[in-house]
Amino acid sequence: MNAVPAGPILCCEDVSREFVTERKAIIGTPKKKFLAVNGVSLCIEAGETVGIVGESGSGKSTLGEILGGLREPTRGTVRFRGVALKDMDEGQYQRYRRNVQFIFQDPKGSMHPQFRIRQIIGEPLLTLKICSDRAQRRQLVKDMIDQVGLEEGTAEKYPSELSGGQCQRVAIARALIVHPKIIICDEPVSALDVSVQAQILNLLKELQQAHEIAYIFISHDIGVVNYMADRIIVMNRGSIVETGTAEQVFYSPVDEYTRKLVASSFAS
Amino acid sequence: MTFLVVLLCLLSFIYMPHGPNDMNLALRFTAPGENPSYILGTDYFGRDIMSRIIYGSRSVLLVCFLAVAIGSVVGTLLGAIAAIVKGPLSAVIMRSIDGLMAFPGILLAMMMVAAVGKGKEGAIVAISIFMVPPFARLVYSLILDSENSLFIKAAKSYGITRSRLLRKHYLPLLLPRLITQFTACIGSAIMIETSLSFLALGVQPPNASWGLMLNEARQHFLQYPYLAIVPGLAISMAVLGFNLLGDGLNDLLQRRRS
Amino acid sequence: MVEKLIDIRNLTIKTASGRVLVNRVSLDMEQGEILGVVGESGCGKTLTAKTIINLLPENLSWEADKFEVLGVDFLTADPKVIKTLVGERIGYVPQNTGFYLHPMIKIKDQIADGHILYTKRTLEQALDKATRLVTAVGIRDTQRLLNSYPWQLSGGMRQRVNIAMALMNNPALIIADEPTTALDSTIQKQVVDLFRQVNNDYNTSVLMISHDLGLVKHYCERILVLYAGQVMEEAGVGEMFEHPKHPYTKMLIKVIPSLNIKKGEKLQEIPGHVPDLRQAIAGCVFKDRCSYRQEICDQEVRDQIIDQHHIFRCNFDL
Numbered sequence: 001m002n003a004v005p006a007g008p009i010l011c012c013e014d015v016s017r018e019f020v021t022e023r024k025a026i027i028g029t030p031k032k033k034f035l036a037v038n039g040v041s042l043c044i045e046a047g048e049t050v051g052i053v054g055e056s057g058s059g060k061s062t063l064g065e066i067l068g069g070l071r072e073p074t075r076g077t078v079r080f081r082g083v084a085l086k087d088m089d090e091g092q093y094q095r096y097r098r099n100v101q102f103i104f105q106d107p108k109g110s111m112h113p114q115f116r117i118r119q120i121i122g123e124p125l126l127t128l129k130i131c132s133d134r135a136q137r138r139q140l141v142k143d144m145i146d147q148v149g150l151e152e153g154t155a156e157k158y159p160s161e162l163s164g165g166q167c168q169r170v171a172i173a174r175a176l177i178v179h180p181k182i183i184i185c186d187e188p189v190s191a192l193d194v195s196v197q198a199q200i201l202n203l204l205k206e207l208q209q210a211h212e213i214a215y216i217f218i219s220h221d222i223g224v225v226n227y228m229a230d231r232i233i234v235m236n237r238g239s240i241v242e243t244g245t246a247e248q249v250f251y252s253p254v255d256e257y258t259r260k261l262v263a264s265s266f267a268s
Numbered sequence: 269m270t271f272l273v274v275l276l277c278l279l280s281f282i283y284m285p286h287g288p289n290d291m292n293l294a295l296r297f298t299a300p301g302e303n304p305s306y307i308l309g310t311d312y313f314g315r316d317i318m319s320r321i322i323y324g325s326r327s328v329l330l331v332c333f334l335a336v337a338i339g340s341v342v343g344t345l346l347g348a349i350a351a352i353v354k355g356p357l358s359a360v361i362m363r364s365i366d367g368l369m370a371f372p373g374i375l376l377a378m379m380m381v382a383a384v385g386k387g388k389e390g391a392i393v394a395i396s397i398f399m400v401p402p403f404a405r406l407v408y409s410l411i412l413d414s415e416n417s418l419f420i421k422a423a424k425s426y427g428i429t430r431s432r433l434l435r436k437h438y439l440p441l442l443l444p445r446l447i448t449q450f451t452a453c454i455g456s457a458i459m460i461e462t463s464l465s466f467l468a469l470g471v472q473p474p475n476a477s478w479g480l481m482l483n484e485a486r487q488h489f490l491q492y493p494y495l496a497i498v499p500g501l502a503i504s505m506a507v508l509g510f511n512l513l514g515d516g517l518n519d520l521l522q523r524r525r526s
Numbered sequence: 527m528v529e530k531l532i533d534i535r536n537l538t539i540k541t542a543s544g545r546v547l548v549n550r551v552s553l554d555m556e557q558g559e560i561l562g563v564v565g566e567s568g569c570g571k572t573l574t575a576k577t578i579i580n581l582l583p584e585n586l587s588w589e590a591d592k593f594e595v596l597g598v599d600f601l602t603a604d605p606k607v608i609k610t611l612v613g614e615r616i617g618y619v620p621q622n623t624g625f626y627l628h629p630m631i632k633i634k635d636q637i638a639d640g641h642i643l644y645t646k647r648t649l650e651q652a653l654d655k656a657t658r659l660v661t662a663v664g665i666r667d668t669q670r671l672l673n674s675y676p677w678q679l680s681g682g683m684r685q686r687v688n689i690a691m692a693l694m695n696n697p698a699l700i701i702a703d704e705p706t707t708a709l710d711s712t713i714q715k716q717v718v719d720l721f722r723q724v725n726n727d728y729n730t731s732v733l734m735i736s737h738d739l740g741l742v743k744h745y746c747e748r749i750l751v752l753y754a755g756q757v758m759e760e761a762g763v764g765e766m767f768e769h770p771k772h773p774y775t776k777m778l779i780k781v782i783p784s785l786n787i788k789k790g791e792k793l794q795e796i797p798g799h800v801p802d803l804r805q806a807i808a809g810c811v812f813k814d815r816c817s818y819r820q821e822i823c824d825q826e827v828r829d830q831i832i833d834q835h836h837i838f839r840c841n842f843d844l
Contacts, residue, residue, distance in 0.1 A: 055710035097427035109418035124426035193566035
């Protein structure tokens with residue numbers, strides 16, 4: 001294998017994303033646009049956790065989707081190990097896809113309702129052409145189920161038979177099975193019951209230490225982000241308004257909006 | 269009721285009171301119930317109506333099943349391609365489907381029959397073309413609907429190919445709706461088939477077909493109304509049966525999902 | 527003695543198939559009180575509230591030893607009387623801000639509906655009152671708001687409309703079911719402050735249902751902790767947070783992520799997950815996740831009463 005180049009794994013440079021909210025009748029040329037993400041630059045190093053905080057509509061989820069290649073930015077570039085997504089060849093793109101995984105807010109919704117857990121966790125192995133052998137795939141899935149603390153029998157169940165917390169564990173297993181370098185966690189615990197949130201957060205931390213994964217941790221919950229993140233980015237109306245370590249941002253916020261956000265948190 | 273119609277069709281392979289084309293000129297226009305061996309009576313040529321109904325169900329069901337099967341496969345593929353590929357190709361497909369829908373159905377069928385030729389084959393082609401738009405539109409809208417759901421997004425996040433997405437993710441989701449649509453379409457296909465054969469564009473005489481029987485009954489309708497009533501009843505029962513089956517399936521599948 | 531606003535004894539809610547969703551829950555409230563009902567999804571907190579406003583889904587049935595709300599006995603009263611009571615004297619604020627507003631009717635045309643129906647006022651009088659209430663809930667441009675459709679408003683605005691609507695009939699009681707869960711954190715605070723203010727100004731009682739112990743801590747006087755359809759603990763806020771007795775409450779208080787948590791530390795977690803209510807559970811419902819579990823917990827569980835205001839359901843006094 002090639003030597004891994006030093007420096008950040010994933011970067012975005014001055015990315016913006018517009019959505020067309022209204023089109024002219026018949027011809028369909030855009031009439032009104034909405035700038036969801038506006039000129040954001042950001043780099044993620046190996047093994048670190050970057051927290052993105054902001055309220056709904058601040059563009060934090062859209063930014064996550066741009067970084068994860070699920071949405072194309074209308075302006076700017078996303079680079080994985082220095083190569084822009086646009087310029088990647090098939091192999092490079094495959095490697096990028098493998099190394100950047102997602103965990104979504106609604107774990108049940110992120111799984112096909114008619115698939116068994118075994119299929120759900122194993123599917124990335126197939127789509128990313130990592131393992132085509134059936135028996136081997138089963139073994140890998142089994143190991144993964146064990147690693148995220150689920151019972152063995154879970155493999156044959158359907159998502160609807162599991163609780164929210166169990167489903168989020170399945171989602172983590174699915175992201176982890178291809179050994180990614182980065183997992184983008186979009187509000188991974190906000191849909192879960194309070195009594196299981198801590199379990200999932202602990203699990204994410206443990207796995208990070210075991211596998212040296214970087215997290216992009218998107219959340220509106222300041223308490224959770226503060227616990228998870230090394231570095232924090234505060235977003236408001238599509239732009240970054242403040243960045244810094246968790247201590248800097250939450251204990252001595254400079255920006256007006258950040259201050260408001262911290263003050264409104266009940267977790268204080 | 270559908271079960272009854274299908275049973276009737278299967279029955280035609282093993283049992284018929286008389287040959288569907290056997291004539292018994294001595295017993296022309298026997299009224300139903302008059303002669304115990306001709307339960308539903310006989311027609312102008314002294315052919316047994318019961319046997320012709322049973323035999324006719326065979327051709328109706330064959331034509332309709334085949335036609336809807338072809339139409340649903342083609343329609344599903346077109347709709348799926350349009351929904352997944354997007355861009356100009358999608359626009360071309362969907363607009364031509366819309367165009368097809370705007371075209372008067374029976375006229376289109378007549379044109380197709382003229383092009384392909386009369387008889388079963390012509391009817392199958394005509395009806396199957398007629399069945400493409402509903403499936404294409406259904407699949408197109410359902411895929412666009414579920415496209416924004418999180419699990420499709422998740423699948424894209426681990427690099428799924430389009431064809432796998434369609435085969436493994438969308439198809440199982442769509443299947444219940446497609447089955448429902450299929451049975452409902454059979455109902456309307458029966459309507460078209462019988463109108464085609466009524467217009468003498470479908471199954472050719474002397475073979476038995478419900479529409480054809482209606483046509484033949486036309487001349488003697490006033491004296492012998494049962495000639496028209498019996499095949500008419502058969503048609504409406506079959507159509508109603510398939511529609512009810514469609515509704516029932518819909519309810520059943522919906523309930524299973526929730 | 528002051529008559530109680532709500533007095534419910536041993537409320538049990540069952541599905542048609544006999545699954546027990548709420549199991550012998552007792553709840554009482556006094557005039558002017560803010561009571562918090564806390565629990566996770568599926569613990570029965572919403573169902574309990576829905577029973578009070580007579581909106582329990584049709585496939586569920588309830589029974590109770592006593593069920594009195596604002597002096598009306600739900601067990602014996604004429605359904606019409608209950609309907610009038612709920613419409614006139616109880617205000618309901620839902621979680622989903624858009625759900626209770628008809629999407630295609632302007633605010634001004636729906637905000638006064640209930641008021642006109644129950645007080646027989648004219649539209650002008652009703653709108654006049656609506657305008658005052660909408661101003662009171664902190665909306666400056668009232669005319670524009672009243673002329674808007676629900677979808678033109680933000681979640682925070684819609685929730686204010688919901689609250690104003692709940693206040694239209696000067697209710698004695700407001701039931702707020704997760705009123706801030708769907709809102710952004712900066713707006714959450716404003717909305718709960720509003721409940722406080724209403725409570726102060728009109729002496730309206732508030733029954734606040736939430737999964738967020740942090741929120742309830744700041745705004746309620748007394749808290750009821752529900753788990754798997756049963757009351758685990760009931761106490762005043764200060765008592766609850768200083769001397770929690772039930773293991774579940776203790777853990778719940780510890781797991782609130784706060785800014786004070788040390789980064790290196792592992793979060794305190796509650797192991798396991800909420801039990802499946804499809805099977806009846808013998809003994810304590812929390813035993814599977816409890817670190818103090820002993821044999822007796824499989825058979826029975828008892829209610830312990832510390833004083834009139836602090837009750838908890840556990841076999842041990844921890």
